[in-house]
Amino acid sequence: MNSNASDRQRQIRALFDQYIEMYASRDERLIGRFSDNFSGYTGSGGFLVKNLGEWQKITRQDFAQVPEPIRIEMLDLVLQDLTSEVVAATALFRIHLPFGGEILAKEVARLTLIFRCEADTWKIAHSGISIPYHFTQGNEVYPLKSLQERTRALEALVEERTQALHASEALYRQLTEDTRDVHWKTDQRLVITYISPADERLRGFRAAEVVGHHVFNMLTPEGAATVRQLLVAKPRAENSPTTSAFVTFEAQHRCKDGSLIWGEVLSKPDYNEQGELIGYHGITREITQRKQLEEQVNLLAFHDTLTHLPNRRLLEDRLTQAMSASHRSDHYGALLFLDLDNFKPLNDTHGHGVGDLLLIEVAKRLKTCVREADTVARFGGDEFVVLLSDLDRDKDAAADQAGSIAEKIRQSLSMPYWLKGGIEHCCTASIGATLFKGRDTSEKDLIDAADTAMYQAKEQGRNAIRFCP
Structure with missing residues (x-):
């Protein structure tokens, strides 16, 4: 493992250790570590919470029920570096309460934490904890009310089964x-x-x-x-x-x-x-x-959290598959690189929240302009990429097909946008395009070629389409 990978693993471990230390010591500051876009599965409750305030309420209830520090006995830990902004940690452990014997500590709990970097700060975006305390009562996190009764029942059961x-x-x-x-x-x-x-x-x-x-x-x-x-x-x-x-x-x-x-x-x-x-x-x-948690992890790792479009990582994977399919079928494919022409003034005037609404609407319009087999991805900021597969075998015919779809996109994105609060905004897009067949060039070179053509469209007046030679 190289030094960068080792440093990254240590960073993920430090994030996880900080969480465990604050949870075990019942530190109220933990409540401020959760993302505004948080979701999580409760322990013995076993239901999905999508509201940050509700999760903070559950955490405070947890701390109030057992205010004294608890001991975490770690059994296993897996660290995952998903993207530059998303990491995950999955642990198996036992919880030792400061009272009540070791009955609860016999159960193995499972915790998955997903951390996301938001504005240079690591936040907890998802927490999935499974604590098999099936005999909790009411809103209990730990079954303290029924612990004595459960202890007597277990002792009787042991005696019965021994006989x-x-x-x-x-x-x-x-x-x-x-x-x-x-x-x-x-x-x-x-x-x-x-x-x-x-x-x-x-x-x-x-x-x-x-x-x-x-x-x-x-x-x-x-x-x-x-x-x-x-x-x-x-x-x-x-x-x-x-x-x-x-x-x-x-x-x-x-x-x-x-x-x-x-x-x-x-x-x-x-x-x-x-x-x-x-x-x-x-x-x-x-x-x-x-399995549902795995799907959520996959969504965080391979999709943009704002528009839910494939992110750059998933785009590169699909581009590799499309190039291999093109090599087998001898059909052309195309890559369209889009950049919104006047996005920054909207952010400067109305704030990033309104800008996010525009990006969501752009994503919706892009998906209506392409075929089901094509891929629309958010590349970053106000940049989007469209991957077109299975075009014509003839280069000129394939260029006409790609150009027709690009023009459809250009016209769709140039229509006025009506955003929340009665805000009307006109926004066009500059589009760069390049064709490919097989694997004669690398994925990076294809993206760079479409990006270069997009800048040519901007330099020549914007709201235009340019093909890379």
Whole structure:
């Protein structure tokens, strides 16, 4: 790892450590670290909060319920450098409260923090915390009111299960049916022979509606395809009692009400004394919120937060794909580089908030001017890029197609804008264009060529289109 990467990792670690230190010490200054555009998943509540004030209220409630410092026992930490302005940290840890014993500390909490640099200051843009305290009451963050009752119940349960240790089948059913994870077994044909009651709580199907049916009935077609691929990919030579191990995969599951949830499946084959495969058993854990968080992380990493258009990083990836597709198909593609001609006066007169509204409207108009297969990206500031794919094989015909779309964009962007507060603004765009076929030039050179043509359009009077020679 080079020194720049090491410095970057240390910077991300420092941001995360500051958060943990302030949270553990119940430092009220933490409330000021959240972004105005914050979103987050609560711990035991498990719902998405999109309002900064509501999140600050929840944080104060957390601190008020347990005002004394708490201890964080870190188990694992993953740092991700997504873009120059967006970083993420994901941690697994246990929380030790200053009172109440160690019952809560047996649970493993999961925290994902997304930091975004806003006006040279790192802010927390998203917090996704999963604390499996399923017995909280009311608005509790930590289940202090029911802790004593829970402790007595757990002690009684331990005593009961200790006495029933010799009844292995009954004990097995108690262990599987008390958890939120779904325990299941199948025969060698993947027909369900047992499923725990947790499946009814999770998907709504009673056990009688599942047992005797094929596993694929539980999954979407894509999930069933994933299972088929795993069965084909695993050589039969490895399917033996001595070498088999749990296989982990993710798949969408069907619910009785028609909705879909994501499940993380751990599966292991079962063999008889002769070494013959007789079935499978495993555990399914719901991970829908985790998948949603991954989608949000992807949106932050590859899309502009204001216009929701692809950002420069995603544009470069799609340009690489388009150039490779052009090489295979022998069709031309085109790159259009746009810059708004009189954007700065709007910001100077009415402020950046109104300027942001104009950029959002420009993004909407651009998307109506191109085909579904094309890409509209915000390059930065008031600069936008349009990637056109699968144009004509003939260069002149492809240039005509690109020019026609560019003219459509120029006319659309030159129409007056009516912004919030009754503000009318007239704004044109200078457009530079360049064609490409295959991979005869680099992605950077293509962008630079379109950028140069755009500046030629500005120098020759603006509100114009110029092709790079």
